[in-house]
Amino acid sequence: MEHEVGVGPWPGGREAWPTGAHLDPELLAHGDRRNVADRYRYWRVKAIVTDLDTRRHPLHVAIENWGRDFNIGSVVRTANAFNVARVHIIGRRRWNRRGAMVTDRYLHVQHWEDIASFARWCTEAGLPLIGIDNVPGSVPIEGRALPAACVLLFGEESAGLSAEAQQASESVLHISQFGSTRSINAGAAAAIAMHAWVAQHAATSGP
Template sequence: MHAPEDEPVEPPGPRRPVDADAEVGVGPWPGGPSAWPDDPRLDPELLAAGDRRNVVDRYRYWTVEAVVADLDTRRHPFHVAVENWAHDLNIGSVVRTANAFAAAEVHVVGRRRWNRRGAMVTDRYQHLRHHPRVEDLLAWADSAGLPVLGVDNLPGSVPLEGYPLPRACVLLFGQESVGLSDAARAGARDVLHIAQFGSTRSINAGAAAAIAMHAWIGQHAGPPPSD
């Protein structure tokens, strides 16, 4: 059996509904190696053992390289940058959300090494780029012709709600405790804030990044491809 290049491969037979007690994913491909599809995107180890990864059904049994190559054909032209973030779980959360929204890249400014556990393996599928200083990020964005938009609840910032986000841009988020640096503020086209209605001064940095990314999705992205 040969699957067309633009069609996802699915095992024969009906899908079993997933419930709280069921295993995630799919088991080995029915029928053994002789029944495996002739598709170079598929991973023989996953076909033999099953695919329990946290991926959409479209990518069941695909190699990591094949998933990345397919995502590269339809990534969105917005980038996400985090400046000197101290909490690895927050960085991982941003990477995971960026993958969910098919961001072009996540830029980590500051330390190169961070614990990627919070990314829940999505860092394998999401392009990451490191910059030692925010000035390096700003220089890269300028060379790429991408406007930088800071997100921080600073005096003089403008509401994210209703702001016409450029289709190609960099969304830059400052450190959790102190926010955007002076250099980041100076290099940003605008600084945006997220409307809040409760008593707290700020929200979690990873949550703020997710809100801003979804604001971009709401303005520029159509419905996602079906599985």
């Protein structure tokens, strides 16, 4: 038997519906099959975003998007899981959202034309810009103290961080590897780096 995601219509019919502006009548009537945490079942998207905003982490995530990187959606999905403050897309405005599994609806996503304008914003916001890439001169992320409020900057899958991004970064960290491949998938690298921050600064939570 195939496992069903989510929940069906609220049992007992319309007369039994709970009340509250955060609840979506359509979901109560037809069921909520979205990939959301159980505490958000039947909630409107806007209500979920408002609630998440009350407890977002001071971690920002930035992604260079000069070509057609299909990993951006995966990075956005992970950023949603860790409830980051904001996701920044640098370069091309359009990006493949399929891998995000609509999680971008619950995040604040901001676009930047280039690295220079984004780096200026980071400076004005007092957010250290930390690049993640295994380039010469980078240091291991393992055991590295990460600032509580900062930006983790990721490059494209094939090219990695651009030269401009490396120069703008306060430091560049890499994830230690021990096999034959030169690099790991960009989406996987972003997840590892974000979790490294979480392990240092975020309180544990249930499933």
